[in-house]
Amino acid sequence: MAHNEAAVEGAAVLEALFHQSPRDLMILDTKLRILRINGGTTAVHAPPEQMVGRHLTDVFDLSAPGEVEAMLHDVLESGTPARGHLVGVRPKGVPGPEYQFSVSASRLEDAQGRILGVLTEVLDVTENEKVRARLRVLGSVRVRVGQTLDVVVTCEELVQTMVPDFADIAVVEVVDAVVRGEEPPPSPLASEVPLRRAAFGRSGGEEQVQAHPVGDVRALPFPTPYAQTLADLQPRLVALGPETPWLAAVPPRAAAIRASGAHSLITTPLTLRGTVLGLMSLYRTDPGDVYDEGDVTLAVAVAAHTALCIDNARRYTREHTIALTIQRHLLIPQPATRTTMETAHLHVPSETGGGGGFDTFALSGARTALVVGEVAGQGIHAATTLGQIRTATHSLAALDLEPDELLARLNDTAVNLVQERAALPPGDPMPLAGSCAYAVYDPLAETCTIALAGHPPPVIAHPDGSTEVPLLPSGRPLGSTEGPPFAATTVPVTDGTVLAFYTPSLLNSSRSPDVLQRVLAHADRPLQELCDDVLYRLRDDTRHGDVILLLARTRRFPADQVASWHLDHHPQAVAAARTHAQHQLTHWGVDEETAYTTEMIVSELVTNAIRYGTPPVRLRLIKDCTLTCEVHDNNALAPRLRHAKTIDEGGRGLFIIAQLAQNWGVRYSHDGKTVWAEQLPRATPPRPQQRSP
Template sequence: MSREAHGRRPSAGAEAAVVREGLLLIDADRRLLYANDEARRLLKLPADCEGRPLRALGLPADLLALLDGGRDLTDVSVAVPGRTLGLDLRHTDRAGGPACRIATLRDTAVLADPDTARRRLELLYRAGASIGTTLDITRTCQELAAALVPAFADYACVDLCEGVLDGGEPRPARNGTMHRAALTGITAQPPLLPPGASVPVVPGTPRARAVSTGHPVVEPDLSAALDVWDDIRPGAVDAMRDEQVHTLIAAPLNVGDTMLGLATFWRARPRPAFDEEDGALAEELTTRAAVLVDNARRYTREHTMAVALQHSLLPAGLPEQQALEVASRYLPAQAGVGGDWFDVIPLSGARVALVVGDVVGHGVHAAATMGRLRTAVHTFSSLDLAPEELLGHLDALVNRLDQENPRPDGAERPITGATCLYAVYDPVTRRCSLARAGHLPPAVVHPDGHVEIPDLPAGPPLGIGQLPYETAELELPEGSRLVLYTDGLVESRSHDLDHGMKLLRAALAHPGRSPRETCDDLLDALLPTSPADDIALLVARTRALPADHVADWDVPADPAAVARVRAAVTRRLEDWGLTEQAFAAELVLSELITNAIRYASGPIRVRLLRDRALICEVWDGSATSPHLRHATDTDEGGRGLFLVAQLAERWGTRYPASGKVIWAELPIGPRYGGAPGETFEVGEALDGGEPLTPRTTP
């Protein structure tokens, strides 16, 4: 029913729509081929009527004579027990078709009472406009129950089969029970089990008959059913008797051959008992409502799958690192899970990357796309790329994916339109490098509470592939807060982006707040009641690596300098209380410095960082990357990097603005002990030099 028509009075032509027509299809041998539900109700046909001869169905003689006749009929009145029907009869062979007859039946009592027809139509119209306003199963059931109280019934409840509420396929009720999803009534406390309760389907009752047959059951007198319920659970129906509940209609919520649940409508005295016409009205309404419940069920299933996928793809926890104190939030949209994500990725040199991104759209496809982009960012970040280079690679990947997976039928939307912000913070220099692909700029909260929205080059969204990305650099005082977010936080139906940014500034303008408190402040100030878009929020408070945790030396291109650097490193490690790491650090640095002197160009610099691990770095002016390989027995060199890889937890190469940095992380702890009393003589050149030989100290 059109929602745009809501509020207009039904037309006279629409009144005829409420007059339900029975339909019979009869073959040339006078056998009933088909009868719809209304024909079965009007003629009280048996369940197995189809395929049987007309004379075996117990039809009134007058009606049988008309159906057996050879004439076409229009609006002929015929009496059947309890009512008078209007009959139309058409022979299909008159137009060259098969020798069949189509009969339509209408209850003339309804036609004769236009006021009753109008009231029923208006009730159906109002109910149809009020049911299914959301894709929430429970809400839809509540709307169905409320639609007919008090206009049609005194109490109404909706019970669902197991599995429906969670979006799954309906399952046979365990122990004959259903889940009560909705209840409403004319009293504050209806005399029925409340929502959320497990409701038994008691054999021998009208509700049980409706469940077993799949057809509505009208029970004018509930006395016997109340006695059955009372025998099973003594006192359970005392409240119903007190309220004088005396009649019900139990109407299954059927979609095709699948039963989703059961709607039950009750009346109390002095209202009259339900009759067959009331049953037809309830069936009409529940048939429409069942489709809406099924839509909500299917949406719930997809939403549940998308939420599960989204949470499995988002980081389960934040990694350990010392450069930033970080807190995060992710909130799915009420309308469906989207493709927002965030990440915290430790990099070499004690640096940390912060990522936030947004894939256009909602549902499983958006969540899966987000997972692909997040994996790609992790892969590219492991190469220690600059922010603008990483976004360039990500943009090329999105273009390639869209070209490799076209969807001409529109079944899946392309990835084009995703946005991303990538930032790298260095706790040694306190500088942050940022680049963004169509994403909103971050907010920087200085230690004094001043809020700044840096003017970063925007760059096109991912997949456009037309313009290069640019990196901007910010110097952040220690204790600054860097706030990364997606547009769902600052833009909603209730306010535009500009107003949202004002609210963001106001919520952040408080010094001394921790990242966790900052997240709470932002959600309290900006989170809409019903978010239309999902929200990813990442807040990081900067730390600086203390100056006495950093040591560096310039190294002349002279092999004799290796010993001097090694001695200086040993003294610094003794000052740091890391004498147990001195042996491994000497081996690693001797190899890396010697290689730089032999194969690279100057200037050469050595840097030690004391962080979660001991970080050894050798800087040189060459862009040539070393490669790890297995040396053969006859090779004079090639074993140095293999030794570095064995001693270090992680090692690799990154490329700053000029030259390269080869780095290795050594764990801080007693890991490198040999046999008691055993040490090693360290040579000045490991790769291609003399092999190390152990010597035993006295």
């Protein structure tokens, strides 16, 4: 009697479960045929009575039928229940979306322990799994998109992340100006603004059908969801079909959509702070997988992250472009080849836009200044700092300072810049630090005077094929107040000597530390060929600084282009000096106007030296690109430009020189000073041809 009551009670419980349980229940026999089903399964559209007696796989289209059958047989054999097995299910033979079910199974036994079948509990977790899948996609986007500071690569990362996990086809189009780093246009986007197709991706191995190739630039047609999305910055969920009216406005896209079988589209603007960066278009081609509003929400979140990454890349591109533009203007495009020096250079900018630079410029007395240096940092801040240092160097060089004194004053300028930066808010550019090598080549003395500020010494290649790295004292880096003082070293150089100045990054990027000496062992080759040889020996890895190499080959100044005379310390020396100058200028074929001006300059300079200087007095004329007049005496007292009063009888000498010469100055040495003045020789007009009578 108790046994019958228990059986009746068990049957009542089972009936209650099948009629009142919020979950779908099925009883399967040992061969996995359906014995009973409560009829609430969302993936089945047939009534329960039509499913009884049929095998599980005959009723449901399972994503992994073998795994499901193996799980159920294991429950039947072991008696161990299975919990939360995730299964993808579609209605059998009926088109429709795929559902995600969480399946739990328990073995059914009678009182004698005989196996009757298996009870399966099915919970529809489709929406929960969609949310989890969307969160996984969003997490992947946040991790994978934006790893580089390149607009196009960022778009490619987005496509690779979205396909195939969220879209069967993905297209990213970016405003063309944004790819170049320019400011994005405000919304609404004008119809004529061109967009560049930056990335395209499609799942599967089939041939990719595209309306336009990647890299194509064109405006979006109107009226289409694409143009409307960029007009009001609102995402759109669009159903695609043969009768979709707006497809007629975009024949290439319509053909691609039909060929791919796409039926569902989400268009989302890539926008940031009211500006338009581009457009993301996502398509699905699986008939049973249609986008819904939850997918649109995810697409908006993905677009927001991507827009931020694209804008970061755009800003970097803009800053990098500006930095390179500034640096390109700072670097001389092709160092001028002077009579006494031939130059060539190698410049390999770093990927981050370093702060390396070089320069060559003329000094008085046919001398040439060579400068190579770099500043810490990258981008615009490094480039602008380099420009400040370069301007200060030119200004100090105009004072005819010795290299060590020039670097000392240049360091004072750098220290002032450091103090200015120290007053800036935290997070501003890194403190100024830099190095510099400054050298002056004097072809008349055949010497090169070099001073270093935390910079490596040059490599010197002699005409006989030998090379050396001179042991030169290196002062403290620019911007530093501590360290050894600056010192200048004068080394003799002969005709054909090659001087190689470089930034430290060159040695760090070379395969061997003695690359320069090995290349310069054959310094008789053309300088540009030597630069190329060094370039080919650099490693192909990332450089953390600009690689700069400046080569200079010395030339002896032509003896017939310079003339000098020792003058008596007597007023009569002025007339003698004018006579010497007149004869020499006539010998050089200088035009009469320039010769007359030069004689006046000679007269005033010699008069000042005789009146205020100390013997011996020496006059020198140099004919190069400019015509230079130099007067040297042993008095280190600097002359002063005065503006004489009307009644003054003298005091107009230097004022007259300043009016007649293109440039003038004073150069100091251990044995006194040299006052010089330069003129640009006037071109002699060609003689008119006489016609025959």
